Amino acid sequence: MTRGSGPDRGSSSRRGFLTGVATAGAAAVAGCSGLPFTGDEERREAPASLPSDAVGSVEWPAPPLPVTVPASLADAHEARARELLDAVPSDPDVPNAAVAAKIGTDREHAREHANADLPDEWPVDALAAWRRRREDAAEVRGAYRAATGTDDGSKLAARRRAVRDDRGALAGDLEYRAESSTAAVLAYEPVESLLAECASYVEPRVPYPADPVAEPFRAGEAVARVERAEAAAADADGLRAASLDERDEAAPRWASLVAAADELRGSVSRTRATARERLGGDEPLDDEDLSGTVAQELAATSETRVESAVDDVRRASDAGEHATVVVESGTALADIEAYRAAVRGIRDGEHRETPTEASVRSAAERARAAASGAVDAGDPLTARLVRPGLRVFGYAADRVKEGYGSARRTQASLTYAALYASAVPAAAEFVRERLES
Known part of the structure; x- marks a missing residue:
């Protein structure tokens, strides 16, 4: 998958992502990663002067639930x-x-x-x-x-x-x-x-x-x-x-969900371990001075979301919530790919500019385009997996409306939302293959 935050994704990059997930090393890495700029680091800053409409809104896709909520x-x-x-x-x-x-x-x-x-x-x-x-x-x-x-x-x-x-x-x-x-x-x-x-x-x-x-x-x-x-x-x-109700063709899918959930949990562990290895270990940006940049906040956001997503898979698996394991695994795979894209971009010199109102608006537009592109085909599973990215976008927009969203953090959140949305279609395809195999 490409490093850009727009909606265009070539079939070769998608196949590469799927192949990387399927063939990743067998051993999972235990414990939390030592990636840089974790949530333990204080990143206080005064809110920037962003107008309340600087981020705007994002359109949500049709609900993925296959039934009407009474x-x-x-x-x-x-x-x-x-x-x-x-x-x-x-x-x-x-x-x-x-x-x-x-x-x-x-x-x-x-x-x-x-x-x-x-x-x-x-x-x-x-x-x-x-x-x-x-x-x-x-x-x-x-x-x-x-x-x-x-x-x-x-x-x-x-x-x-x-x-x-x-x-x-x-x-x-x-x-x-x-x-x-x-x-x-x-x-x-x-x-x-x-x-x-x-x-x-x-x-x-x-x-x-x-x-x-x-x-x-x-x-x-x-x-x-x-x-x-x-x-x-x-x-x-x-x-x-x-x-x-009124679903005569429905049949129990418990066994297939259990099998898919087990396989996907393993895929998440292997993919996270492989991503850390290919990016250079626990601290892939250790030699970079990112102080005060969008890149610093983006790295922190990306790492935190990966660890949280992996923990969500583990928790759901331990609780025997098989459908949730499948969804959280798809989310985790997209989070890992978004993190990899963020690190590659930072290494290539991206995300280091001083944020402005114009750059925040551009980041919001890229996130909107990525989310829209991800769900263009109308696939319900993709729509469900894109939800966390939409929530990141919405939180950033709400903070700006309330006067608490700094330009740096807002732009980092929007950039992450775009990277995540761009990773979702390939993750959804991989999850669907495990479900229907």
Whole structure:
């Protein structure tokens, strides 16, 4: 694959990437890499004067989920959130004036949050937004009930057990039924993600206090976590049911997903090890003075994302989330290729200019073009894998709009988003070959 950040990619470069992944050395390198400019290094700088529209927006492709997200799921979250907030008076009658004021303020913030626009991304992102809003509303109501003398401890423990049991039953019944292994990955990766979210929130990491009147906000947080877990389980069940409705040709794909996930995890480990070896070891830019440059930030961003992506593959594999392993492996392979492209570019003298408003706008346009080029063919798997790059773009844009995005970091993020998007089609092709072989 070429080093450039535009959407054009020759077939020979794509074949080279696929061949490199398939034939990489057998041994994985254990532990974290020693690549330069890690997240441990402080990179403080004053935000640059970038206008709020310097980055702009990026168009998201059509949702890759092979089923329609039922509108009833979001409707249920909205109804529940508003019900919870309506149960809390605007002027709470609480003996402690400071507690009353905070509950009132939190109620208004939660109501504003519930009335805010939804993310303009994919329907699953709208569901995620509503789960967060429902959680916020439950926290306010839980704190109000505790502050007014209601002890919900035993009731909450029973709810937690019920949610945990429901989640366990659903997780144990996944057969990954779909028309193909690729369709199974796209349909069930969101379900696995929701089950993981449920498992995280249902754990009693924030115990309900023995004296809720004395600790109403801790009580509210404990209630909110169970509410979020319950919402995630409901969404997981709803998406799974939608994937099974009216799909007569669906068959269990569990065995093929397990095999593909195992092979892809190995490919990620070998590819990362080979990339480090070919780039010169743990510190491929050790002899470069990149202080204060876009290149320094790009190297740090690239390394961090590779390590995070590899960790995500490992975590999903250890949890038995086979569809998630496949998706995260594709992401990791694209991250590794983006890192290699970034290092090669830096060695060739690129990314060392002083960033300006014009260079940031150019970087944003290149990222948009790369993302658009990656998904031009309308392939759902490619669309799913390009998502992390779109998120990097969106985060950079949001920081600039909020006045916190420095020119250097913004340009580095946009450059990385372009490199990542350019790497996605080849990674998607490699993943699909493992799934359908």
